[in-house]
Amino acid sequence: MNKRNLEILVGLFVVAGLAALLFLALKAANLASFQNGDTYRLTARFDNIGGLKARAPVRSAGVVIGRVTGISLDPKTYQGVVTLEVRKEFEFPKDSSAKILTAGLLGDQYIGLEPGAEEKLLAHGDVIKQTQSAVVLENLIGQFLYNKAAEGGGDRP
Secondary structure (H helix, E strand, O other): OHHHHHHHHHHHHHHHHHHHHHHHHHHHOOOOOOOOOOEEEEEEEEOOOOOOOOOOEEEEOOEEEEEEEEEEEOOOOOOEEEEEEEEOOOOOEOOOEEEEEEOOOOOOEEEEEEOOOOOOEOOOOOEEOEEEOOOOHHHHHHHHHHHHHHHHHOOOO
């Protein structure tokens, strides 16, 4: 009987380990958010969304208030159209702005919402008009190198 109890304990330990690995995998993939509260949908247009992905967090003041649910390209304006789901308890003024920000130096990108000052609030289906696109590191490096080359090119005898 002791051998059987030991085998059961080892089996339970293995199952608990697998459950912990599954939880970590879901957390790493941004799928561990099990909240199914009421939300409202917003849309924002960006010239460049960088590496933003669906299921990326939407944050305000560092607090996760929603998720990115869809990303598409407008065939007429060639802008990235980002669809957001924001929890209903967080209401934002109509003149709020959305920015694509990076978590850390080389981290994942997310949407940052900054509240405006208008009294009217964003409602389901509204478009956030004030947006700031993602900062693309390659573009910054290229611009820096181009400027340095332009400065150094005129100084040679």
